[in-house]
Amino acid sequence: MHTDDFKRLLFEFAPGNLLMKMRLLCKDWRRVADTFIDGEVESGEMIVIGGNDLSYDAIIYEAIALEERRTLVTQVVFLLNVTKVGERSCEWAVNLVVVEIPEGVESIGDYAFADCCNLTTVSFPTTLTSISIGVFQECSSLDNVDLFHAQLQEIGAEAFFRCSELKSMALPDSLQTLGDHVFEECYSLESVDLLHTNLREIGDSAFRGCPELKSLTIPDSLQTLGINIFLDCMKLVPFHLDEEETKLVISHLRSQQSHQTSNDQKTTSIHAH
Secondary structure: OOOOOEEEEEEOOOOOOOEOOOEEEEEEEEEEOOOOEEEOOOOOEEEEEOOOOEEEEEEEEEEEOOOOOHHHEEEEEEOOOOOEEOOOOOOOOOOOOEEEOOOOOOEEOOOOOOOOOOOOEEEOOOOOOEEOOOOOOOOOOOOEEEOOOOOOOEEOOOOOOOOOOOOEEEOOOOOOEEOOOOOOOOOOOOEEEOOOOOOOEEOOOOOOOOOOOOEEEEEOOOOEEOOOOOOOOOOEOOOOOOOOOOEEEEOEOOOOOOOOOOOOOOEOOOOOO
16 A cells, blocks of 8 residues: 555454454544544554444555554544453553543453553443453553442453552452452552452452552452462461451551441451561
8 A cells, every 4th residue: 555545444343343353554534434533643553443344534554464563553442332342452552551441341351451561541431340361461551440430240360460560459349259360460559448349259369479468358248269369468467257257457567556447347457466
């Protein structure tokens, strides 16, 4: 293709509004299906997710195969009626910084944003119910995640594995399952409040290798604990949960303060020795 050629392209979309199979390096998107997209991409690659069969008018600078030049990705655009982000759709998009996932998206497929090392901000919709395996694995610039208003029920294995700058998580009431290794080697993670959730299961090594983790609050709905959950969490102390108690609080080793719920429920109080 020549730089100044105008081309009309028909992109085929997979059933279920999954990620389309083509990416293009382009500028001056003129019109996309009644102006779903109307703007300009100065440089880099645009990924378009979702929709039906559409015709795209654009000035094409270069056609790019799906597995090539993915480091050029700088922007993700979602069309209407998207319900799922496909597996590995933006994996290794190392120049992707911000992603806004729109309302209507219910699930994010395996490794969808894995190894996006410069990704700092992700906005999640209230409709989201599932984050699959390794979705944000090794997103080393992601520092805060707010899922509080989502309808999320499950966070899959390794979903935030080795997100080394992740400091805090806001999780929703609906959460029931944390998968194996889900926050393993999140070196900057300091605290996680699970008390308000409906959490029933925490998988193996879920918080393994989180050296800055100082506080973890667990609800009485919890039924299953995996192995090695807190291995190498040096700032946590051993704990147990008595039958009478309604929640568990793991505190910083130096903490001398007992903890109390807003409803005056009993809690464990762990002190430094």
